[in-house]
Amino acid sequence: MIIFTVLSAIAIASALGVILSKNPVNSVLCMITCFVAIAGHYIMLNAQFLFVVHLIVYTGAIMVLFLFVLMMMNLNADIEPQKRNWLKYAGAISGGALLLVLVAALRDASLPAIQGGGNTEIGLVENLGKTLFTSYVVPFELSSVLFLSAMVGAVVIGKK
Numbered sequence: 001m002i003i004f005t006v007l008s009a010i011a012i013a014s015a016l017g018v019i020l021s022k023n024p025v026n027s028v029l030c031m032i033t034c035f036v037a038i039a040g041h042y043i044m045l046n047a048q049f050l051f052v053v054h055l056i057v058y059t060g061a062i063m064v065l066f067l068f069v070l071m072m073m074n075l076n077a078d079i080e081p082q083k084r085n086w087l088k089y090a091g092a093i094s095g096g097a098l099l100l101v102l103v104a105a106l107r108d109a110s111l112p113a114i115q116g117g118g119n120t121e122i123g124l125v126e127n128l129g130k131t132l133f134t135s136y137v138v139p140f141e142l143s144s145v146l147f148l149s150a151m152v153g154a155v156v157i158g159k160k
Contacts, residue, residue, distance in 0.1 A: 003040075003044065004041070004044060007037045007040045007041055007044070008037075008041075010033065010034075010037040011034050011037035011038055011041075014030045014031070014033040014034040014037065015030075015034050017030030017033075018030045018031045018034065024070050025067070025070055025071075028063060028066050028067055028070060031063060031066075032059055032063045035054065035055075035058045035059045035063065036055070036059060038054065039051050039054045039055050039059070042054060046124070048124060048125055049124070049125045049128055052125075
């Protein structure tokens with residue numbers, strides 16, 4: 001319970017840091033911290049595969065791309081056009097409407113009862129591998145062929 005509370009506090013504080021930070025690089029670093037805290041929640045849920053994939057894909061790859069894009073951009077505030085007030089109000093109204101829709105959708109939602117003891121094997125990579133290579137071997141191999149053809153296409157397009 002203590003670890004969950006600490007991870008949740010870190011995730012919420014870093015998410016607020018993403019929103020409230022004026023410096024885009026600090027915002028990206030806060031987002032990385034938020035992703036790591038969320039990955040900690042996956043470990044607590046006994047979902048090791050999701051933990052590793054989350055760290056590799058989100059924290060490792062996507063956030064590095066964000067940092068590269070921010071470093072390549074010219075973020076000089078003097079030459080940037082100032083946003084109009086109506087645009088800020090439109091953003092606040094659309095964010096409030098989204099919050100209202102989420103609250104209305106979650107109002108009638110119910111959580112399933114947690115069974116005592118449950119299966120501790122849920123979320124393990126071994127079970128995922130067994131399922132992928134027994135029941136779903138054909139779609140798995142077809143997706144690998146699709147990815148291979150996409151990579152070949154990207155190389156052919158990039159050569160020109």
